[in-house]
Amino acid sequence: MGGLRTAESLRRFGYSGDITIVGGEKHLPYNRPPLSKDLLAQGKDFDAVAFPIKDSELKAEFILADPATSLSCHEKRIYLASGRNLEYDYLVAATGLRSRQMHFPNNLKLGRYNLRTFDDAKAIGAAATPEKKVVILGAGFIGLELAATLRTLGCSVAIVALEAIPLSPILGDDFGLAVQKRHEKEGVQFHLNRSVQDLIGDQRISGVLLSDGEILECDLLIEAVGSQTNTEWLEGNNLEMGNGVLTDNSLRAMRIDKSRVEDLFVVGDIARFPYLNIALPARRIEHWNIPVECGKRVGREISAIEGSESSSEFKQGEHFNPLPSFWSDQFSISILSYGEPKIADTISLLEGSLDSEFIFEYRREGSVVAVAGIGMRRKISALREEIRL
Numbered sequence: 001m002g003g004l005r006t007a008e009s010l011r012r013f014g015y016s017g018d019i020t021i022v023g024g025e026k027h028l029p030y031n032r033p034p035l036s037k038d039l040l041a042q043g044k045d046f047d048a049v050a051f052p053i054k055d056s057e058l059k060a061e062f063i064l065a066d067p068a069t070s071l072s073c074h075e076k077r078i079y080l081a082s083g084r085n086l087e088y089d090y091l092v093a094a095t096g097l098r099s100r101q102m103h104f105p106n107n108l109k110l111g112r113y114n115l116r117t118f119d120d121a122k123a124i125g126a127a128a129t130p131e132k133k134v135v136i137l138g139a140g141f142i143g144l145e146l147a148a149t150l151r152t153l154g155c156s157v158a159i160v161a162l163e164a165i166p167l168s169p170i171l172g173d174d175f176g177l178a179v180q181k182r183h184e185k186e187g188v189q190f191h192l193n194r195s196v197q198d199l200i201g202d203q204r205i206s207g208v209l210l211s212d213g214e215i216l217e218c219d220l221l222i223e224a225v226g227s228q229t230n231t232e233w234l235e236g237n238n239l240e241m242g243n244g245v246l247t248d249n250s251l252r253a254m255r256i257d258k259s260r261v262e263d264l265f266v267v268g269d270i271a272r273f274p275y276l277n278i279a280l281p282a283r284r285i286e287h288w289n290i291p292v293e294c295g296k297r298v299g300r301e302i303s304a305i306e307g308s309e310s311s312s313e314f315k316q317g318e319h320f321n322p323l324p325s326f327w328s329d330q331f332s333i334s335i336l337s338y339g340e341p342k343i344a345d346t347i348s349l350l351e352g353s354l355d356s357e358f359i360f361e362y363r364r365e366g367s368v369v370a371v372a373g374i375g376m377r378r379k380i381s382a383l384r385e386e387i388r389l
Ligand SMILES: Cc1cc2nc3c(=O)[nH]c(=O)nc-3n(C[C@H](O)[C@H](O)[C@H](O)COP(=O)(O)OP(=O)(O)OC[C@H]3O[C@@H](n4cnc5c(N)ncnc54)[C@H](O)[C@@H]3O)c2cc1C
Pocket: 001, 002, 003, 022, 023, 024, 025, 031, 032, 033, 034, 035, 036, 066, 067, 068, 069, 094, 095, 096, 097, 115, 116, 117, 142, 230, 233, 267, 268, 269, 270, 285, 286, 287, 288, 289, 291, 325, 326, 327, 328, 329
């Protein structure tokens, strides 16, 4: 998505050079949020998630199913798995994340799933027929959304997670408990403060052994335990990597020696970009609106360097400071958040009640850094004006 949004922005701001979009998957760019929600619930097909692309306006060449394997910043060239290589004037790294894989002593493969790609969602959809016993490892957003969708499809669903309360590391204990209770009402079982220690079965999983010795029957194990950045192809260029790629405030990649690479931009889930007003280390944000904002900005910045964007309202190199936002739909729960609740030192219930709709406010050193809630979308949206990040 970040790659496509950058290309669209380049054209919007008049860039007339060639644009090549290289993708590791065989699919054209698509929207990931429905993968855990409607696409799976309603068995929809690729067209339902494909981003509309106007070829005549975008005028980009797509090279698909041919991932980048390495980069030489010095030669300004990327190398692809097929052996092909491409020279560039500007490179935009937008390679996102892949699911983190667990390793067990009895490391069976059949019956195990992750969810990151369209193909992953189709595989889960084909396997998760009614009455199947699903165990989801992880109680983050993807785990909870999957639990809700698969429960709706008639599967029995158990969630196993290390934390005591789902979502509490992100939204706080009270918010997390409110979400957990609604899931329990719909029949989702939680096994919290626990992990899966081993898999049970011969060729295919038939159960999981939890860290406290309990055994759960299991036809499908879905590991929703976080992700890893797809950044290996950038190695060998002295970039400041580790948790994504560190950028300066205009999304240009930074080297270990703190100099910046003028023609290498980083967007979306892999970009670790600095705060403007908060004394905290640069951070990565895995929300849908960030690749959108990054793409718009980088397209405009490159167009400005090339001279096709010269409006007075845009200053090259100005601090990139988008307001992060995300939503999540689980059963009838609709969560909306603006800002960064994770960095708060104080959380307070601003409005509503925990068994219906509510809004929490998140402050850090007295300033509002996020608002989030269930329902009350209009009010939450209006409150984002208060956020200082
Ligand atoms: C199941 C699911 C549900 C989600 N739901 C929500 C939600 O409800 N709300 C929300 O705010 N966010 C949600 N997100 C997060 C959101 O979709 C991501 O933040 C967003 O897709 C990130 O965009 P991106 O462009 O950085 O990366 P991606 O969209 O992941 O795109 C990265 C692309 O790079 C390709 N690639 C990887 N390695 C290489 C390589 N070496 N060479 C070439 N190409 C490569 C990948 O194949 C992929 O096509 C969800 C994500 C998932 C997976």
